Amino acid sequence: MFQLDGASASYNGHAVLTDLKLKISRGERVALVGRSxxxxxxxxxxxxxxxxxxxxxxxxxxxxxxTLSVFHNVYMGRLHCHGSFYNLRxxxxxxxxxxxxxxxxxxxxxxxxxxxxxxxxxxxxxxxxTAVGRALFCGRDVAxxxxxxxxxxxxxxxxxxxxxxxxxxxxxxxxxxxxxALEFTDRVIGLKDRRIVxxxxxxxxxxxxxxxxxxx
Amino acid sequence: xxxxxxxxxSLGFVGLALICxxxxxxxxxxxxxxxxxxxxxxxxxxxxxxxxxxxxxALLQTVAFAILGVAAGGILGFSLATIYHLPLVRxxxxxxxxxxxxxxxxxxxxxxxxxxxxxxxxxAIPYAGIFAKVYSEILEEADAGAIAALPAGxxxxxxxxxxxxxxxxxxxxxxxxxxxxxxxxxxxxLGFVGLPTLGFHLETAFKQGQYSEVSALLIVFYILIAxxxxxxxxxxxxxxxxxxPLAFKTSVAIDWSNVTRFFAHxxxxxxxxxxxxxxxxxxxxxxxxxxxIMTEQAFPGIISTLVLTQIALVATGVLTLFFFPLxxxxxxxxxxxxxxxxxxxxxxxxxxxxxxxxLLQLWGPSMFPAVVALSLHNGAIIGHLIGRHTDELPQRxxxxxxxxxxxxxxxxxxxxxxxxxxxxxxxxILRETAILGILGVATLGFYVxxxxxxxxxxxxxxxILTTAMLNICVDIISRNIRARLRLTTTPDAG
Amino acid sequence: MLRKLIFTxxxxxxxxxxxxxxxxxFTAIPDExxxxxxxxxxxxAVYLSKQLAVDVRYVPVKSYSAAVSAFRNNQVQxxxxxxxxxxxxxxxxxxxxxxxxxxxxxxxVTYFIAHVSAGVKASKSFPKSIAGKTFTFGSKGSTSGRLxxxxxxxxxxxxxxxxxxxxxxxxxxxxxxxxxxxSGAYQIGAVNFSVWDNEMKxxxxxxxxxxxxxxxxxxxxxxxxxxxxxxxxxxxxxxxxVTKALLGMKDPDLLASFPRKSFIPASNSxxxxxxxxxxxxxxxx
Numbered sequence: 001m002f003q004l005d006g007a008s009a010s011y012n013g014h015a016v017l018t019d020l021k022l023k024i025s026r027g028e029r030v031a032l033v034g035r036s037x038x039x040x041x042x043x044x045x046x047x048x049x050x051x052x053x054x055x056x057x058x059x060x061x062x063x064x065x066x067t068l069s070v071f072h073n074v075y076m077g078r079l080h081c082h083g084s085f086y087n088l089r090x091x092x093x094x095x096x097x098x099x100x101x102x103x104x105x106x107x108x109x110x111x112x113x114x115x116x117x118x119x120x121x122x123x124x125x126x127x128x129x130t131a132v133g134r135a136l137f138c139g140r141d142v143a144x145x146x147x148x149x150x151x152x153x154x155x156x157x158x159x160x161x162x163x164x165x166x167x168x169x170x171x172x173x174x175x176x177x178x179x180x181a182l183e184f185t186d187r188v189i190g191l192k193d194r195r196i197v198x199x200x201x202x203x204x205x206x207x208x209x210x211x212x213x214x215x216x
Numbered sequence: 217x218x219x220x221x222x223x224x225x226s227l228g229f230v231g232l233a234l235i236c237x238x239x240x241x242x243x244x245x246x247x248x249x250x251x252x253x254x255x256x257x258x259x260x261x262x263x264x265x266x267x268x269x270x271x272x273x274a275l276l277q278t279v280a281f282a283i284l285g286v287a288a289g290g291i292l293g294f295s296l297a298t299i300y301h302l303p304l305v306r307x308x309x310x311x312x313x314x315x316x317x318x319x320x321x322x323x324x325x326x327x328x329x330x331x332x333x334x335x336x337x338x339x340a341i342p343y344a345g346i347f348a349k350v351y352s353e354i355l356e357e358a359d360a361g362a363i364a365a366l367p368a369g370x371x372x373x374x375x376x377x378x379x380x381x382x383x384x385x386x387x388x389x390x391x392x393x394x395x396x397x398x399x400x401x402x403x404x405x406l407g408f409v410g411l412p413t414l415g416f417h418l419e420t421a422f423k424q425g426q427y428s429e430v431s432a433l434l435i436v437f438y439i440l441i442a443x444x445x446x447x448x449x450x451x452x453x454x455x456x457x458x459x460x461p462l463a464f465k466t467s468v469a470i471d472w473s474n475v476t477r478f479f480a481h482x483x484x485x486x487x488x489x490x491x492x493x494x495x496x497x498x499x500x501x502x503x504x505x506x507x508x509i510m511t512e513q514a515f516p517g518i519i520s521t522l523v524l525t526q527i528a529l530v531a532t533g534v535l536t537l538f539f540f541p542l543x544x545x546x547x548x549x550x551x552x553x554x555x556x557x558x559x560x561x562x563x564x565x566x567x568x569x570x571x572x573x574x575l576l577q578l579w580g581p582s583m584f585p586a587v588v589a590l591s592l593h594n595g596a597i598i599g600h601l602i603g604r605h606t607d608e609l610p611q612r613x614x615x616x617x618x619x620x621x622x623x624x625x626x627x628x629x630x631x632x633x634x635x636x637x638x639x640x641x642x643x644x645i646l647r648e649t650a651i652l653g654i655l656g657v658a659t660l661g662f663y664v665x666x667x668x669x670x671x672x673x674x675x676x677x678x679x680i681l682t683t684a685m686l687n688i689c690v691d692i693i694s695r696n697i698r699a700r701l702r703l704t705t706t707p708d709a710g
Numbered sequence: 711m712l713r714k715l716i717f718t719x720x721x722x723x724x725x726x727x728x729x730x731x732x733x734x735x736f737t738a739i740p741d742e743x744x745x746x747x748x749x750x751x752x753x754x755a756v757y758l759s760k761q762l763a764v765d766v767r768y769v770p771v772k773s774y775s776a777a778v779s780a781f782r783n784n785q786v787q788x789x790x791x792x793x794x795x796x797x798x799x800x801x802x803x804x805x806x807x808x809x810x811x812x813x814x815x816x817x818x819v820t821y822f823i824a825h826v827s828a829g830v831k832a833s834k835s836f837p838k839s840i841a842g843k844t845f846t847f848g849s850k851g852s853t854s855g856r857l858x859x860x861x862x863x864x865x866x867x868x869x870x871x872x873x874x875x876x877x878x879x880x881x882x883x884x885x886x887x888x889x890x891x892x893s894g895a896y897q898i899g900a901v902n903f904s905v906w907d908n909e910m911k912x913x914x915x916x917x918x919x920x921x922x923x924x925x926x927x928x929x930x931x932x933x934x935x936x937x938x939x940x941x942x943x944x945x946x947x948x949x950x951x952v953t954k955a956l957l958g959m960k961d962p963d964l965l966a967s968f969p970r971k972s973f974i975p976a977s978n979s980x981x982x983x984x985x986x987x988x989x990x991x992x993x994x995x
Contacts, residue, residue: 048613056614063612067220067628076616076624084619091623118220245844245877245895252893325776329785330769410772419772420744423886474783486995580895581879656879669775669850670993671798 001026001142001170002047009042016042018194024172026141029165031181031202032174034191035214040174043191044144047172056138056168058131060146066120070111070130073119074102077137105133108163110156124151132160136167143168147176154180178207222635222701226533233530236523242587245580252425252577259427263435271417273465275436278413280463281332281406282399285339287457289399290392292340293347298376300352307688313345314643314687316661317402318651319680321409322668326482327475332464335411339402343395350391358383389450397444404437405567408654412465415567422573434566441565482673489674509675513667514682517653517660521686524583524590524659525646531591532598532645533638537627539599540634544606546626556603564596572652586657590645598637602630636703639694646690650683660686733765734758734944738790739777741852742905743885744770750967751790757964761955764944774851778802787940788952793818793853793931793984797994800978805938808978809949810956812970816980817928819903820854823888824923828897832923836866840923844877846896848887853931853984855884859900861987862926885909892920908969929983933976 002024009017017039024030024047032040041060048057056077064073071094079087090098099115106112109129114122119130128151135143143164149157157177161184164171175181181188182202190198190213198213219227265271299305321338328334358380407415414437421429448456481489487505491498541547542556563571568589575585609629615621653661660683667676697703736758738751751768759766769786771777774795780786782802791799800806822837824830830837848855860871867874879896881887884905891899892915903925909915934956940948956973959965965972988994 045613052614057612059612059614063610063615065625065628067222067631068624072624072628079616079620079624084623087620088623241877252889326779326783329780329783330771330776408772410776416772423882424743424745425889471784577895581877666850669773671775671778671802672995 001028002050002172004046007046009039009046015194017046017191020046020196022189022196022199024170026170028170028172028187029185030172030187030189031185032172032189032191033176033178033181033198033210033213038191039194040191041146044146044172044174048144051142054140055142055144056135056140058135058143058145058148060174064119064127064131064134067118069116069118070106070122070126070133071099071102071115073130074105074133074137077134078139102133102137105136108136109133109160125153125156128152129156129160132164136163139167141168142170143172145171145173147174149180150176158184178210181210182207222631222703225697225701226635229526229533230530233526236526239519240523240527240587241582242584243580243582244584245582255425256427256430256574256577259429260431260434262428263431264428265432265436271432271436273463274407274412274414274417275440276463277411277465278400278403278407279440280460281335281339281403281411281413282396283453283456283460284332284336285343285403286392286396286399287453288336288340289343290347290395292344294351296344296348297351297355300348305348309345309348310688310691311345311684313342313349314647314684314691315342315680316647316650316683317342317406318409318654319661319664319683321406321411322664322676323680325409326673327478328470329474330410330412331470332461333470335403335406335413338406339399343399343402347392347395351388354384354387354391355380357387393444393448393450396448397441400437400441400444401565401567405569405651408569418570422570434570438562438565442561478673483677485674485678486672506678509678510682513663513675514660514679517658517663517679518682518686520583520657521646521649521659521661521683524586524649524652524657525642525690527583528587528590528594528645528649529638529642531587532594532641533634535591535595536598536602536634536638539595540602540606540630541622541626543600543603544626546606546609546611546621560596560600560603563592564600566593568593568648569651569655572655572657576655581656583657586649586652586655589652590648593648594641594645598634598641601637602634605630605633632701632703635701636698639698639703642694643687643691646687732943733767734762734788734940735767735769735786736788736790737769737771737777737780737786739774739792739795739849739852740771741774741792741849741855741883741902743883746967750964753964753967757959757961758952758955761958762944762948762951774849778851781806781935781937784937784939787937789935791933791935792851793929793933793981794857794988794993795851795853796933796935797981797985797988798851799935800981801994803937806935807938807949808933808935808976808981809953810973811930811933811976811980812968813972813974814904814970815931815933815976816974818854818931819928820858820926821901821903821906821922822859822898822924822926823891823901823906823920824898825891825894825896826919826921827894830898830923832921835924836862837924838866840898841867841874842876843897844879845871845875846879846881846887846890846899847871848881848884848901850880852884852902853929854902855887855900856880857984857987857991857993858926858929860993861991864991888915888920892916894919898923904969929987930980931984933981934973 002022004020004022007017007020008015020043032043034040048055072091075090075098089095103112103115106115109132111126111129111133114126119127122130128148132148135145145164148164149160152160157180161180164173165184171185173185182205186202188198188200188202188205188210189196190210192213296305296309317338320341321334324334324337362379362383404414404418407413407417408419410416414433418430418433421433485502485505487501488494488498491501539560543553543560545553548556571593572586572589575589579585606626609626615625649659650661650664653659653663654665656662660679664676664679664683667673667679738747740747748770755766755768769780771780774792777789777791778795778799781789781799789799796808800808822840824840828843830839847859850856863871863874871878881890881899884902887899887901888906888909890896936949936952953975957975959973985994
């Protein structure tokens, strides 16, 4: 599915990742761990480039359009499936059928009552759930999430991760919460000092194993 | 479905503009414009620099008026900005900037004649009003924390020079140099009323249909504006100010009796001027006189000014929405963007007065060419600013493309800013409609120009004051709408 | 460096005001193409300078009112005015006099011209069928392009021009009036006969597109007007010298550029008909 063979990446002339060797197969559920700035987002971006047509992306800053409603932001997950004029029509006056389709997802995420409120007026957690909603609405096989549950409580986090797992065949998520990473993924890749320092099955790891990666 | 307040406001404005269209005269009246247009096109393609009489001279004077006007306006405006919070200063500034440079020039022409002082004051005075407003807004932005941290008992003056000024100096400087570019446009346009700047020759060449000369003058003008950052060194600005008067060829001697006569006699309402004593009869005759001006000139002038402004404002908005992607990294590659930049620079550097002049030839004398000229010019200005702004928007790797990107990702994000700029330009467009009156579009400016032509300065003054009041009203409405919609941008355009 | 620059600038101001103090300056109403005016009046300046033995300079202005204002403010001492602008200027400057007019100016005429599409035939009497069409005057302050045509329109059609016509414009000058009617931007226009004849001779007029439909009765028009206080600066009898120089203009080239056959004496009272017409239509107070 994904394959990196000695890839590297740099940002503003500074190397972020070097000599990366990595293979992720269909059906795997992978957690990316590492300190901020370790290159998780960059790695996710490289993976996305490989599977643009199959993957739904949940970027870190969630990249929502704050002035548009939850409905519109979620609907944006399927812009590519319709003609521009159909999309424009839905922008100005959403169609019943599309609202129903979006509601299926927002119901799962518990944000249906905010359906027509501008995203900018929602809490951080609600915004994050909207971003997840957009990815779910894409209906892709692969989900690439950059800390998709960083601003929601533990109960909601579990719910979102469960839904992401349930709706996608392959999942790669950058995560901070070690317990959740072990619980919801079956493989953990640890990044440190611009390279992969850990790549093992979740079942073989404990949270204290992971904590080491965060030490200097 | 409920629309958000900005969308509701926009729809309201579009609706109003559509209603105005019913009342507007937007007929195309020319029967055979193509011969003239063909000649114009050919002329534009074959610029003839040798044809322009005294080109270098006109260029120097254009720059000299602009530099002195900005310097004087800047000093005056800065002084006013420091006392902006005092009563009456704000309305005073609103008043002096609500009168167009051309009208100021027409006023000063009566007292000072075609002397350099007329040109410099015509730029300096309205610019002082604009500077005062913007400088005070910039000074407000100074770091409040740093001011609070000063020891108690620090004087207003000390805190001003120690904290406020250093904090915003760069911003003040950037804005002032942006105004210098505007002043060059203003200076060129002053030529249309007889001052010896580029506009003087441009008007002559246009009138005579010498389009190769027009082309040469416009090209020189574009180059002048495009290269401004190379030939103006902020460090030496004050040296330029001292050197600028050397460019003037005409005498600067002023006959003060002309000035006092203008204020003590010419602008006094005619019935009062003629009356032996100020009694009831004289006052009532003045009332009748004023009533006649208001009903026969001011009122129809206000109506057509507002109609034209409303249509031009909405058309500006629509064009902006087309223009801004042209210079945005999100939509075009480097080649496309550069083409877009050239297009927008040319359109926005051409004073709307000149655009309107060209379009009037093409379509004949109605509001239509005026609307197109105003909206092209202003649309290019706002389009440029919004386009630049889109480059700073957050990008996500999985963003859609083309129309979807435009409608779902970019437009919703920049819409607030777009409206802020547009409402900010509202007052500017209104001011500009006034000078299009000089070209024959029956706005208030048309009646002002007629009053000057009839040497009825008292009537002209009444009409100019009417224009100023109208501008101030629109400014207040625009400020309220911006506040209500929470559009907080302070656009650097004016 | 700085001080030197300030000094030079200051000196420039001084020398400029000195240099111009004794120059006799005149202007003319911009009724035609500016470059043609410049060519014409620069030649006049050379001629007058030779005749009067003082520095004479022509300053171009952009509008009729600017010519009047410059005269009134003593920035020019002599001006080639139209009938209306001359009346205005003399009413504003006490002691100023009309001193010379062109031979043709005793009986000046305005032509009403029409685009072929207007379908108006030439006639001896006022063509009432122009009502409802589009119409352009020349400059707002012009005698032949505004005052007289407006007078005859009001007299014959019993209403103000903006009520009579579907659209009224002011072209700015006579050359533009012809161009605008020729392009069809306006159907009817009013134009100074001398400019029309000149443009016709120069071959600028397409007879298939635009033609004369009516000629107004005659009226007095252009004249040279001089300020009453010129004697103070240029000595007693200066007005007489200027008058003599103007009347003595015999160079056919120079005269052709106006175009006038010759200049003849004029007086303020010659223009009373213009003043009365101006008062009648409310263009003068």
